[in-house]
Amino acid sequence: MTAETKVYTLEECKKHNTESDCWLIMFGKVYDVTKFLDDHPGGTEIMVDVTGRDATDDFEDVVHSATARKQLEGLYIGELHEDDKAKMRSAGVANAPAGASKASPQAAPNPAVTFIKAILPFLLIAVLFLYQKKGSAAA
Ligand code: HEM
Numbered sequence: 001m002t003a004e005t006k007v008y009t010l011e012e013c014k015k016h017n018t019e020s021d022c023w024l025i026m027f028g029k030v031y032d033v034t035k036f037l038d039d040h041p042g043g044t045e046i047m048v049d050v051t052g053r054d055a056t057d058d059f060e061d062v063v064h065s066a067t068a069r070k071q072l073e074g075l076y077i078g079e080l081h082e083d084d085k086a087k088m089r090s091a092g093v094a095n096a097p098a099g100a101s102k103a104s105p106q107a108a109p110n111p112a113v114t115f116i117k118a119i120l121p122f123l124l125i126a127v128l129f130l131y132q133k134k135g136s137a138a139a
Pocket of ligand 1: 024031033040041042043046047050055058059062063064065066067068069071072075
């Protein structure tokens with residue numbers, strides 16, 4: 001978080017809950033999506049409906065693309081107040097990070113990559129084993 005980063009309380013965010021003035025709270029950050037509403041492929045209403053509360057789960061439930069996540073950066077206006085982040089955490093709201101300050105969340109890791117990383121050591125051992133076996137058979 002830089003010195004110029006604006007911090008908004010939940011109460012303040014709740015005031016921006018219409019089509020002509022629409023803020024979303026996601027990942028502990030505040031986004032002014034007013035100008036984006038008409039361009040949102042998922043529609044206007046769905047966004048206005050999730051104002052005034054944490055919309056992280058709503059956003060994640062749709063499994064938005066990397067492009068959508070990149071768009072978030074341009075809509076970022078500041079951080080949610082630490083007290084409100086803490087309240088959301090204690091209320092069990094997911095993804096209200098303690099001190100993360102990036103304007104957009106990290107894209108979720110690709111499950112295929114995670115899987116390959118996990119089995120790589122076993123694959124190497126198997127290849128070495130086969131190679132050794134082949135060598136001793138030839139001798
Ligand atoms: C600033 C926040 C948001 C951005 C930048 C955004 C952006 C996008 C984009 C680019 C798509 C097209 C598919 C893709 O590339 O993933 C999309 C689709 C969609 N979004 Fe969002 N979105 C935002 C917030 C939300 C929220 C909070 C909800 C739910 C409450 C939502 C619901 C949907 C739905 C349902 C679709 C699918 C539309 C369809 O394929 O019929 N979006 N969004």
